[in-house]
Amino acid sequence: MSGRVQIALAGAGLVGRWHADAILSMESEVALAAIVDPSPDGKAYADKVGVPWHGSLTELFGSERPDGVVVATPNQVHLENALECISVDCPVLIEKPIATSSDEAIQIVTAAREKRVPVLVGHHRRHNPIIRKAKSLIEEGRLGRITTVQSNCWLLKPEDYFSQAWRRAGGAGPVMVNAIHDLDLLRYLCGEVASVHAAASSAVRQFETEDTAAVLLVFESGALGTLSVSDTVASPWSWELTAGENSAYAATDQSCYLVGGTEASLSLPDARLWRHDGGGNWKDPIGFESQAVQKANPLAAQIRHFISVIEGEAEPLVSAEEGLNSLALAEAILQSAADGRAVTLESIPDPAASLA
Numbered sequence: 001m002s003g004r005v006q007i008a009l010a011g012a013g014l015v016g017r018w019h020a021d022a023i024l025s026m027e028s029e030v031a032l033a034a035i036v037d038p039s040p041d042g043k044a045y046a047d048k049v050g051v052p053w054h055g056s057l058t059e060l061f062g063s064e065r066p067d068g069v070v071v072a073t074p075n076q077v078h079l080e081n082a083l084e085c086i087s088v089d090c091p092v093l094i095e096k097p098i099a100t101s102s103d104e105a106i107q108i109v110t111a112a113r114e115k116r117v118p119v120l121v122g123h124h125r126r127h128n129p130i131i132r133k134a135k136s137l138i139e140e141g142r143l144g145r146i147t148t149v150q151s152n153c154w155l156l157k158p159e160d161y162f163s164q165a166w167r168r169a170g171g172a173g174p175v176m177v178n179a180i181h182d183l184d185l186l187r188y189l190c191g192e193v194a195s196v197h198a199a200a201s202s203a204v205r206q207f208e209t210e211d212t213a214a215v216l217l218v219f220e221s222g223a224l225g226t227l228s229v230s231d232t233v234a235s236p237w238s239w240e241l242t243a244g245e246n247s248a249y250a251a252t253d254q255s256c257y258l259v260g261g262t263e264a265s266l267s268l269p270d271a272r273l274w275r276h277d278g279g280g281n282w283k284d285p286i287g288f289e290s291q292a293v294q295k296a297n298p299l300a301a302q303i304r305h306f307i308s309v310i311e312g313e314a315e316p317l318v319s320a321e322e323g324l325n326s327l328a329l330a331e332a333i334l335q336s337a338a339d340g341r342a343v344t345l346e347s348i349p350d351p352a353a354s355l356a
């Protein structure tokens with residue numbers, strides 16, 4: 001491919017503008033080809049950053065062919081947007097969740113496989129160097145066998161966050177909006193989940209959707225995990241407030257994930273590897289080794305990865321299948337909480353089966 005990679009952005013709202021900032025910060029590698037957003041704000045933003053504006057993807061593809069599209073539109077139109085990009089063989093990076101349901105996500109997986117078009121899902125935390133480091137420590141066996149993992153996502157959202165009705169409705173609570181990122185990382189670091197047993201509560205806000213959930217995760221490896229999520233808690237223990245990825249939140253020096261292994265344990269995002277002296281046991285002193293990690297903006301790293309995929313140099317780190325599996329896990333948690341029983345992930349449709 002000659003010249004700079006041309007990436008268009010569909011959906012120039014809050015998150016779309018984060019992507020635009022990342023693209024615009026890498027001007028030697030990539031160009032922001034166009035903004036696609038039917039709203040007056042979208043048009044005004046395109047004028048401000050000085051790129052062509054289109055009211056729809058159909059209009060965009062009618063006049064230009066970017067090398068890739070970032071879709072940061074509302075979840076309800078991810079399916080339609082993704083299928084349109086795939087239909088014209090245009091690689092697409094879709095914000096998370098990949099779609100509103102695993103049934104919709106399967107349609108994206110199926111279309112992408114049939115047309116052999118790369119689809120990436122915006123679980124950008126996997127691109128954070130801290131997570132890359134954690135993944136390599138685990139793969140090198142530095143933790144021994146993973147026995148258990150603890151994930152904490154306790155946030156306090158302001159009341160005006162809920163002024164939009166959809167944020168109070170079922171499926172728009174912290175499991176689908178926040179914990180889906182944690183679940184994607186737990187899958188990435190600890191492997192696939194076999195079953196979940198969850199309870200959810202809306203006792204504080206009394207909305208249709210949950211404000212708090214507690215989850216027991218049984219991994220295929222036999223490891224057990226617990227995940228706690230709430231958007232009603234004043235606390236420093238969430239990825240959002242510990243990782244320093246988003247300047248909208250003042251970063252704390254706390255951790256939100258504990259990964260426990262037979263040789264050592266890892267706290268994240270402070271990347272401390274804890275082990276007993278001499279590889280011993282609880283009778284021996286325990287201390288930590290801080291892992292050296294160079295900080296980097298994961299959204300920029302994700303765009304750089306998208307460029308490599310477009311250029312045929314890499315496979316998607318978070319493919320449509322990965323996005324589907326993380327969505328299916330979040331759905332299983334909500335189903336378990338609603339039914340009051342364990343849900344096995346085998347009950348989630350397998351995209352491979354739909355292609356057979």
Ligand SMILES: NC(=O)c1ccc[n+]([C@@H]2O[C@H](COP(=O)([O-])OP(=O)(O)OC[C@H]3O[C@@H](n4cnc5c(N)ncnc54)[C@H](O)[C@@H]3O)[C@@H](O)[C@H]2O)c1
Nearest residue numbers: 011012013014015016036037039072073074075095096097
């Ligand atoms: N990665 C993350 O950490 C993260 C965080 C928050 C939200 N998200 C996801 O990002 C996506 C966008 O969320 P947001 O908070 O930016 O929403 P938003 O409402 O701020 O922005 C959405 C934009 O899409 C535009 N739009 C609507 N329909 C469109 C269409 N058919 N084509 C083109 N543009 C269209 C709207 O006009 C709006 O400007 C959602 O999928 C959300 O789940 C991701």
